[in-house]
Amino acid sequence: MTEKLPTGMARMGPYSILHLRRRIPKPLIPAFGIGEFYKVSLETRDLSEARSRFAIANGEFEIKCKAFREALANAGQSSLSPDEAEGLVTRLLRHRSDTGLASGGVQAAFLLRDLDDLVSELQGERRPTAQDMSPDEWREYLIRIGGGEDDGELAPDTLTILQEKHEQDQRSWGERWLAFQRRVPRRRWRPLLRQTIEDVKRHLDLPAGEMPGIDEPLADAIAQALASDAVRGQAAMAQPEPRRARRTRLRPKMKLDELLAAWITLQKPKPKSVAAAEKAVRDFKSYIGDVPVIEIGSTDCFDFRDALSVMPKSMPRALRAMSFRDLHAIYAARTGVARVDPATTKKYLGAIQALLSCAFQEQWIPANVAGNPSLAKAEIVALYRAWKKMH
Incomplete structure (x- = not known):
């Protein structure tokens, strides 16, 4: 038995979805700008469910037609008073x-x-x-x-x-x-x-x-x-209310000693980690300089890593009181010196990285420059094998 649909309703598309399909009056076709027919999906295949949606869509079409007629009635189709x-x-x-x-x-x-x-x-x-x-x-x-x-x-x-x-x-x-x-x-x-x-x-x-x-x-x-x-x-x-004045969290004058104290307060590290961080800060300041943390760049971290890797595994007691910069000047170009193992380099470099990461997480510096000069596991293994061969 052939299904009888209300006037203005049609099944369309591969899934036979019911649609409102009304012919637009000729004088209003340019106003609609969509061709000769006005089509709206009723989003269902069920006729009983579509009837209520059809009534709403049909009413909206009539309202649009009325609005166009009122707007264009003053002087044909192209003017408003x-x-x-x-x-x-x-x-x-x-x-x-x-x-x-x-x-x-x-x-x-x-x-x-x-x-x-x-x-x-x-x-x-x-x-x-x-x-x-x-x-x-x-x-x-x-x-x-x-x-x-x-x-x-x-x-x-x-x-x-x-x-x-x-x-x-x-x-x-x-x-x-x-x-x-x-x-x-x-x-x-x-x-x-x-x-x-x-x-x-x-x-x-x-x-x-x-x-x-x-x-x-x-x-x-x-x-x-x-x-x-x-x-x-x-x-x-x-209009939205202007937000309250926002103060920056950046600390352009913070130096490593202040950052170290803040890191200890925030992270509560173990005593061994604190000792490693204190020595790393002391050596970093000696080699790079006591600059504000915000001015430390990734190049400084790379340079510190390279300087750490050429330090001797042991040294005479008389030299231990010297600064890291002076020790580096003595041992960097020497040959036949037993160097520190990669794990030691990683420990002190990691301490600086932890401090800079903490500063970035607290938004005291605009970027985390400590993420790049890390020693990956494969690199540590390779360095360790080379170190074992030398020793």
Whole structure:
């Protein structure tokens, strides 16, 4: 027995899913912009289940047709009167949902934010990048925008960039756009509304594409509405509150001794680990220098590893009081010296790595530079075999 479907319903696709399929009235075809038929999947094959969904989809189609007819009735298919455009825009931007949420205010807030961005791009404004500054200035810049206080100096141009960024962050959405609109003639601000007009037309179910009879009245209505106190008040309520001032956790003045004390407090290592870390810090400072932790780079870690690997396994008692740097100068070029085993190198290098990793995890330094110069198991085995052959 052949199944009888309601008028406007059809099965489509390989799985015979039921769809709403309505022919669009000829005068409204350009407005819909989807061809001659309006199709919506009812997402079921069951006819009884599809009937309620069909009624809803059919009602939505009729509402869209009515909206297009009302919008285009004034002068055929291609124009809106100023009053009609104003009414449509006001309805969109001042709409409230059943729960009282100012959904139109949210829409207006996003429109104003996007227009601010367009004005900034037009005027050639942008945020600073690392390429604009020296490495020291970029580090200082990151500390400043994070809310930290530091004694470092920034160039005048960099300070200007920071001040402009601070002012941008403090502005209300739409402030830049409204100032630009008041300052320049319509022919200059009108092109910035192109995307906004298309967004509004989509929300109002108006025809897409360039239609001067619709676009120009909408442009004037949008500009007028966004400048009104009522719409801006709703948009201000929808704009997120500025977050509290954030202070950076970076510690540009922290040195290894301070980091060692903090590591002991946080990690509570065993006495043997503490002793190894204290000796590693003492030797690292002697060889590399007592520099701030934030200035230690991966090259320093590689150099320290290489210096450790050439130290003697044992030395005369008279030399033990010498600094690591002086001992390295004595033994680095000597031949026939029994060197420390790889496990010892790994122990002291690992102590420095543990300290730097702790600093990175606590966000006291911007990057973990200690991850690379490690001694993998295969490398330790190879070094150990070479060491055994020499001894």
